[in-house]
Amino acid sequence: xxxxxxxxxxxxxxxxxxxxxxxxxxxxxxxxxxxxxxxxxxxxxxxxxxxxxxxxxxxxxxxxxxxxxxxxxxxxxxxxxxxxxxxxxxxxxxxxxxxxxxxxxxxxxxxxxxxxxxxxxxxxxxxxxxxxxxxxxxxxxxxxxxxxxxxxxxxxxxxxxxxxxxxxxxxxxxxxxxxxxxxxxxxxxxxxxxxxxxxxxxxxxxxxxxxxxxxxxxxxxxxxxxxxxxxxxxxxxxxxxxxxxxxxxxxxxxxxxxxxxxxxxxxxxxxxxxxxxxxxxxxxxxxxxxxxxxxxxxxxxxxxxxxxxxxxxxxxxxxxxxxxxxxxxxxxxxxxxxxxxxxxxxxxxxxxxxxxxxxxxxxxxxxxxxxxxxxxxxxxxxxxxxxxxxxxxxxxxxxxxxxxxxxxxxxxxxxxxxxxxxxxxxxxxxxxxxxxxxxxxxxxxxxxxxxxxxxxxxxxxxxxxxxxxxxxxxxxxxxxxxxxxxxxxxxxxxxxxxxxxxxxxxxxxxxxxxxxxxxxxxxxxxxxxxxxxxxxxxxxxxxxxxxxxxxxxxxxxxxxxxxxxxxxxxxxxxxxxxxxxxxxxxxxxxxxxxxxxxxxxxxxxxxxxxxxxxxxxxxxxxxxxxxxxxxxxxxxxxxx
RNA sequence: GCCACUGUAGCUCAGUCGGCAGAGCGGCUGAUUCGUAAUCAGCAGGUCGGGGGUUCAAGUCCCUCCAGUGGCUCCA
Numbered sequence: 001x002x003x004x005x006x007x008x009x010x011x012x013x014x015x016x017x018x019x020x021x022x023x024x025x026x027x028x029x030x031x032x033x034x035x036x037x038x039x040x041x042x043x044x045x046x047x048x049x050x051x052x053x054x055x056x057x058x059x060x061x062x063x064x065x066x067x068x069x070x071x072x073x074x075x076x077x078x079x080x081x082x083x084x085x086x087x088x089x090x091x092x093x094x095x096x097x098x099x100x101x102x103x104x105x106x107x108x109x110x111x112x113x114x115x116x117x118x119x120x121x122x123x124x125x126x127x128x129x130x131x132x133x134x135x136x137x138x139x140x141x142x143x144x145x146x147x148x149x150x151x152x153x154x155x156x157x158x159x160x161x162x163x164x165x166x167x168x169x170x171x172x173x174x175x176x177x178x179x180x181x182x183x184x185x186x187x188x189x190x191x192x193x194x195x196x197x198x199x200x201x202x203x204x205x206x207x208x209x210x211x212x213x214x215x216x217x218x219x220x221x222x223x224x225x226x227x228x229x230x231x232x233x234x235x236x237x238x239x240x241x242x243x244x245x246x247x248x249x250x251x252x253x254x255x256x257x258x259x260x261x262x263x264x265x266x267x268x269x270x271x272x273x274x275x276x277x278x279x280x281x282x283x284x285x286x287x288x289x290x291x292x293x294x295x296x297x298x299x300x301x302x303x304x305x306x307x308x309x310x311x312x313x314x315x316x317x318x319x320x321x322x323x324x325x326x327x328x329x330x331x332x333x334x335x336x337x338x339x340x341x342x343x344x345x346x347x348x349x350x351x352x353x354x355x356x357x358x359x360x361x362x363x364x365x366x367x368x369x370x371x372x373x374x375x376x377x378x379x380x381x382x383x384x385x386x387x388x389x390x391x392x393x394x395x396x397x398x399x400x401x402x403x404x405x406x407x408x409x410x411x412x413x414x415x416x417x418x419x420x421x422x423x424x425x426x427x428x429x430x431x432x433x434x435x436x437x438x439x440x441x442x443x444x445x446x447x448x449x450x451x452x453x454x455x456x457x458x459x460x461x462x463x464x465x466x467x468x469x470x471x472x473x474x475x476x477x478x479x480x481x482x483x484x485x486x487x488x489x490x491x492x493x494x495x496x497x498x499x500x501x502x503x504x505x506x507x508x509x510x511x512x513x514x515x516x517x518x519x520x521x522x523x524x525x526x527x528x529x530x531x532x533x534x535x536x537x538x539x540x541x542x543x544x545x546x547x548x549x550x551x552x553x554x555x556x557x558x559x560x561x562x563x564x565x566x567x568x569x570x571x572x573x574x575x576x577x578x579x580x581x582x583x584x585x586x587x588x589x590x591x592x593x594x595x596x597x598x599x600x601x602x603x604x605x606x607x608x609x610x611x612x613x614x615x616x617x618x619x620x621x622x623x624x625x626x627x628x629x630x631x632x633x634x635x636x637x638x639x640x
Numbered sequence: 641g642c643c644a645c646u647g648u649a650g651c652u653c654a655g656u657c658g659g660c661a662g663a664g665c666g667g668c669u670g671a672u673u674c675g676u677a678a679u680c681a682g683c684a685g686g687u688c689g690g691g692g693g694u695u696c697a698a699g700u701c702c703c704u705c706c707a708g709u710g711g712c713u714c715c716a
Contacts, residue, residue, distance in 0.1 A: 110711095117643060205644030205711035216643065219711070251651075260689075260707045318715085363716090368641050369707090371714060381716070468716085480716050517716050549673045575673070584677035598675055610676060617676060 006102035012063045028054030028191065031066045040539045042066040043190045043226070044077045051077060053142055053188040058363035061471055069226050076471065081140065081189045082199045082224030083111040089117070089129035090220065093122060099183060100159040100217060100236060103392065105575075108223030114159065118204045118218050126220070127201055133193045138179030140189035142317045144172040154181065160184045165545055196226030200235070240472040246527035247374040253532055253540070253589070255523070256375060264372045264379030265298035268519055271540035274569070275526075276519045278538050282636070283384045283515060286405060292356040292386055292539060299339025299362060303328040308493050310429050314462040320364045331364035336487075336512055339387035340494040344510070348498035353508060367450065376523035383518045388511040389496070395441055395486065395509055397417055399467075401447050402484050406469055409515055414638050418478075420468045421461035429463050429489040438486040439465045442638045461512075467516070474528035481517030481525065486510075515591040533612065536592040536629070543629065544586040545607075548577050548598035555602040559622060560597060566630050583610070585593035592640035593629060612640045 006028050010018050013034050021030050031054070032039035046065040058064065067074035086109075090097050094115055141342055145153065147164065150173040155159035163184055166174060166202060176185045178193060190196065194494030200223055206216040225231045242248075250256050253274030257597070258265070268276060300322070306312040311319065311333065320331040332338065339357045348355070360382055367379050408416045421442055424435040441473050442465055446453045455466070460466055469482035487510045497505040510621030516522040526538075536542055543563055547556040556572040564569035573582055579596070586594045592611040596617065601607055607625050610617040620628070632640065 050660050117655085120645070203710055204644070208642080216712085218643080221711075258708090263707065365715085368714065370641060370643095377715075383716070388689085391684060481716070514716075521716055546676085548675055551673080578672090578674050578679055580674085581678055582674095582676090587677050594676075596676060600675085608676075 008060050009039060009056060012061075013146075014065045017551075025295060026378075027052060027058060027064055029055045030058075030064060035066070037299065038066065038068075041068040041069060041070075043074055043195055044188045046073070051141070051188050052233075054191050055142065056188070065108070067186070076104040077188055078195065078224045078226060079416060081377075082196050082222060083109040083566050084140070084176065084178060084181075084183055084185070085130050085133060085193060085196050085199060086111045086126065086201070086220050086222060087103055087113075088133060088178055089126040089527060090122075092129045092363075093125045097158045098159060099115055099243070108221060110219050110221040112207060112217040112219050114215065115218050117206065118220070123201055123204060126438070130196075130199060132285060134197050136179060137194040139192045140187075141177045142174055142187055142189075143177065144174050147173055150175065150184065154184055186267075194197075194240075195226055196224055196225050198229075198231035200224070200231055202358055204486075213444050228361070238475070241528075244372075244474040244485070244528045244531045246376070246473075246524040249527050249532040250375065250524075251361050256528070256542075258374075263369065264367060264377075266375055266378050266380070268572055270524065272348075274540040275534070275538050279522065280384075281521060282409075287358050287386070289354075289579050290356070290401065290405070291354075292358045294355070294358050294360075294632060295339065295342055296361065297332075297335070297342065297359060299332055299364075300324075300329045301332060301337055303330060303488060305341070306330055306336050309490055310342065310462055310493060311337070314427055316380045318366050320366055332361070333363055334512075335359045335363065335383065335385045336363055336490060337595050339489055340496060340510075343389050343491075344494055344496050345422050348389075348508075350498050350500045350506075351392065353389060353391050353498060354398055355389040355508075357387055357389070360384060374471065375520045375527075381518040381520045383514045385512070385514050388507040388513065389491070389498075391500075391506070392509060395511065396445060398511055399445050399484055399486075402515070403451075405465075406482055406515055408452075409440075410469075412636055412638070413529065413535075415471055415525075419446060419453035420456055420459075420470060420480075421446055422456045422461075422466050422468060423582065424465065425458050425460050425462060427462055430492070434488045435465065438488060442467055442484075442486060444607055457482055460485075462487050463487045464512075465514075471525045471529075473525055474531075477527060479521060481522055483513065483517070484541035485512040487512060493624045522538070530608075533590045534592070535636065535638045536640045537633045539592050540569070541571060541591050542568050542591060542593045543593045543595055544573055544589075544597045545570060545597060546573045546579065546582050548579055548596060551598065552597050552602050555597045559607060562622060563626060563629065568626075568629055568633065587612075595625070 010020055011030060012018055015307060017032060017034065019030055027045040028042065031045060042054065044067040045054055045056065046067060047056060047058055050064045051067065052536045064417060067077065069075055069078055071160060071514050078104065087102060090101065097113045097115035100112045101110060125572055126333040150164050151161060153175065154164065167173065174185060174187060174188060175182050176189055176463065202221040204218055204220045209216055209310055226235060250272070254266050255275065256266050256271045258267065260624050294394050303312060317335060322329050338359065341356060343355065363383065365379055367377060371377055390398055423439050424432070428435065446467060465488035466483050467487035468480045470478040471481050472478050491507050491510050496508055498508055500506045545556045545560045547553050553575060553579045560570045560572040583594060590612065592612045596608040596610070606619050606621050608619050609625055
């Protein structure tokens with residue numbers, strides 16, 4: 001806590017200095033007096049921990065601190081001010097538009113309007129209006145109004161009236177004027193529109209109406225920077241991110257493709273399949289060590305199975321259904337029913353627990369057409385799935401192992417991840433008490449793991465709470481991959497039992513879990529993460545052996561064959577183009593190792609190796625190179 | 641599913657006012673035999689997303705369906 005000065009009107013600053021404001025001196029003026037060198041970067045202030053405008057005049061003693069774009073709070077203020085600028089521009093272009101609200105988000109801001117559907121020319125015109133406002137350097141001026149005046153001011157805007165009605169009786173109603181545009185707002189704001197020089201509109205879309213029966217609102221999204229240089233940097237980063245898009249790389253590297261005739265159903269091409277199989281091997285090796293057994297269960301089940309599992313009631317809309325001889329069947333959207341049936345197929349003993357059953361089967365989910373997104377959201381997918389049938393005591397140690405394994409796996413891929421704890425949804429199976437218990441267990445495990453996590457109330461699966469792992473794509477959008485779900489409901493519904501040491505019959509708990517999630521989404525994320533530069537162990541083509549001329553075609557074939565015998569994916573290239581051209585092709589393919597053999601190498605049994613990402617080439621013996629590569633592959637090293 | 645936008649050669653894209661469908665890359669053929677990010681020449685390749693309409697004439701205008709993109713909703 002900031003120490004309050006006893007002396008009336010004395011203002012404490014972050015470095016411990018105290019200043020006495022002259023009458024009417026604003027926070028901005030005080031801060032400029034305190035630190036003139038940094039004054040230009042200050043866009044707002046904290047007064048006793050509360051964000052205020054620089055124009056705010058502190059009447060009493062208190063603590064004052066500057067806010068800049070570098071501070072999260074300052075960043076948000078600039079985003080929010082940018083939203084105001086959008087509203088000003090949009091109302092200039094479409095005077096009958098009703099602004100609703102325009103908050104900052106994780107990565108920018110938006111402003112929602114009740115207005116006819118927008119068009120690209122609208123956006124263009126709005127942008128131009130915003131630029132005019134920025135050039136005019138219009139100040140954000142705060143006014144506080146009596147409620148009645150505020151109601152009159154916004155009489156034509158029911159959304160703003162609702163905010164006024166919802167605000168606390170004792171709260172001042174404040175509005176901000178910006179070059180003739182007035183918006184209801186708590187503030188604070190940047191001093192003037194010139195601060196918004198680096199604002200950039202990202203697009204617009206319809207959003208669901210805030211209330212039933214209302215018409216959809218139009219959302220304009222954007223991001224703000226205090227300077228054009230910072231905006232340019234951002235745009236450049238985005239451009240680079242677009243080049244890493246897995247859909248682009250997947251096409252270039254021939255990893256997968258989609259066709260209009262099967263929307264949302266990926267075709268894995270030979271190169272992509274190499275990656276999937278390597279990932280499968282990576283996970284399967286772990287399963288063997290960690291005491292899992294593998295199973296294979298049907299892709300189709302009669303409706304009654306889903307009625308038992310609860311999917312019929314809670315997931316039917318997302319299922320592909322089909323009729324077989326007058327009976328309704330559904331393609332399985334998850335592997336759990338099959339695992340439940342196997343557990344229940346004969347009497348079980350506590351000695352068999354924990355029973356860990358893994359199944360990598362194709363799953364079908366009828367995702368809405370508008371949500372499909374390359375490999376990141378598909379309708380047919382394969383999870384690295386397993387179900388752990390456990391006693392109550394085994395829950396914690398089993399999940400702890402899973403959390404460790406997730407950390408280890410992410411380290412292998414150098415992926416940054418975050419955990420999310422999702423709790424009981426509105427539509428759930430079983431008793432609230434079971435849920436509380438399960439949620440408490442997961443929370444305790446996460447707390448104990450020391451990894452920060454987010455809590456999402458109401459986001460759990462219908463049968464239990466879960467810990468989700470989130471990975472981000474190249475544009476920073478988060479995607480759920482791995483998941484750990486604790487389920488007391490399905491075992492009960494399937495009447496699963498085991499005989500305990502006490503001779504009695506007990507119902508096991510089930511941990512549903514995936515580590516990488518699905519091959520589809522994981523390969524998609526990983527493609528963007530590595531930008532198509534696959535770690536050698538995953539690279540579809542690991543070594544390209546190039547002869548300098550036809551004369552060394554035999555040498556190239558021999559070298560490639562030697563490497564293949566070591567289990568390396570090596571191919572000998574032809575000499576159908578100039579060497580620089582063939583090197584270029586292999587570089588663009590992101591092959592980790594390009595080996596050149598010419599006359600010299602043929603003579604002395606060496607190879608000239610070009611390692612992806614390294615400058616130049618180096619010479620080594622064939623045996624040395626073979627050992628080098630196989631060691632890289634064995635250790636699953638990230639860099640070649 | 642909702643809103644907006646987009647769909648032309650394998651890929652990236654041009655195609656003006658409605659008037660003969662184009663380029664680069666890739667592919668194929670030939671020449672070149674090349675020392676670490678593009679050798680040269682020639683050739684092939686198109687139901688202009690599908691269907692319907694307007695028109696003497698449609699890649700271009702209108703309707704409709706499909707798919708994709710960005711959001712929303714939903715979710716691994």
